[in-house]
Amino acid sequence: MKFFLDTANLDQIKAARELGVLDGITTNPSLVAQEGREFTSLISEICKLVPGPVSAEVTATDCEGMLREARELAKIAPNVVIKLPTIAEGVKALVRCRAAGLNVNMTLCFQASQALIVAKAGANYVSPFIGRFDDISMPGMEVIHDIRQIYDNYGFKTEILAASLRHPLHVVEAAKAGADVATMPYAVFEKLLKHPLTDIGLERFLADWKKAGAGR
Numbered sequence: 001m002k003f004f005l006d007t008a009n010l011d012q013i014k015a016a017r018e019l020g021v022l023d024g025i026t027t028n029p030s031l032v033a034q035e036g037r038e039f040t041s042l043i044s045e046i047c048k049l050v051p052g053p054v055s056a057e058v059t060a061t062d063c064e065g066m067l068r069e070a071r072e073l074a075k076i077a078p079n080v081v082i083k084l085p086t087i088a089e090g091v092k093a094l095v096r097c098r099a100a101g102l103n104v105n106m107t108l109c110f111q112a113s114q115a116l117i118v119a120k121a122g123a124n125y126v127s128p129f130i131g132r133f134d135d136i137s138m139p140g141m142e143v144i145h146d147i148r149q150i151y152d153n154y155g156f157k158t159e160i161l162a163a164s165l166r167h168p169l170h171v172v173e174a175a176k177a178g179a180d181v182a183t184m185p186y187a188v189f190e191k192l193l194k195h196p197l198t199d200i201g202l203e204r205f206l207a208d209w210k211k212a213g214a215g216r
Contacts, residue, residue: 001175004053004183006163008032008042012186013049024052026105026127026163026183028083029059040076047077055105055125057083058093066093074102081105081124086114091121098122105161112146119156125181130174131164140164141173148178168192 002023005016008031016022025046032039047054056076058069066089070082081103084090090106097104098121105125106118110133115126128147133140147160161181162174168191171182 001179002052002159002181003189004055004161004181005189006031006165006183006185008035008037008046009186010035010042010045010049013046016186016189017049022050022052024054024181024183025050026055026083026161028057028107043073043080044076047079051079053081053103053105053125054079055081055083055107057107058085061085061087061089063089063092063096066090067096070097070102071100083107086110086118086126091117094118094121094123107163110143112143112150115143115147115158115160116150119151119154119158123158125159125161127161127163127183129164130162130170131166134166141170141177144174144177144179152178 003021004024004026005013005022006026007013008027013025032042035042043056056073058066060066060069066084073080073082082097083105084093086106086109094104094106103124105127106123107127109115109126109128118126128143130140144160144162151158159180161183162179163183165171165174165182165184165188167188171184171192174182
């Protein structure tokens with residue numbers, strides 16, 4: 001499974017990159033706005049920090065508007081992935097972006113039928129939003145299982161990018177369900193290595209080492 005960070009914060013990206021397991025970045029207008037930076041320069045800086053795919057989202061809701069924005073986003077860096085909404089206008093834009101050689105991440109996917117459509121249209125990534133299902137007391141991980149089965153049945157190359165992951169268990173469940181990518185906030189990424197028994201064990205080892213007078 002690939003690990004993407006869902007952020008536009010440069011310090012968080014640098015910290016995650018140091019662990020050597022960061023494969024890419026997803027952003028959205030809300031995350032970029034939180035940084036108080038000019039959009040293009042911030043995305044450009046992120047693309048330099050992370051050699052993998054960096055999703056940058058359009059804000060238009062009509063096909064022609066999306067295409068205009070996509071062309072501008074693609075100029076920022078070669079690793080920019082155009083992020084389009086999973087609506088009819090977004091699918092139209094997807095087809096034309098792919099024809100122009102642009103990589104596309106279809107976002108705000110909430111059902112397998114949407115994922116089927118965007119795969120047929122040639123999307124590089126589809127982003128089912130798992131956490132938002134939890135918010136309305138629905139089992140969102142079932143969507144990952146359904147999409148995985150459909151894609152495997154027909155050999156679709158679109159990668160399943162599990163998004164809106166709220167805690168480490170989401171990441172593990174997405175991996176077990178066969179998601180190709182997990183994108184998560186830095187706070188979730190940090191917790192993937194944390195376990196109280198690891199901390200207790202390390203504390204005991206160090207205490208014993210000190211009692212033994214090691215290193216004297």
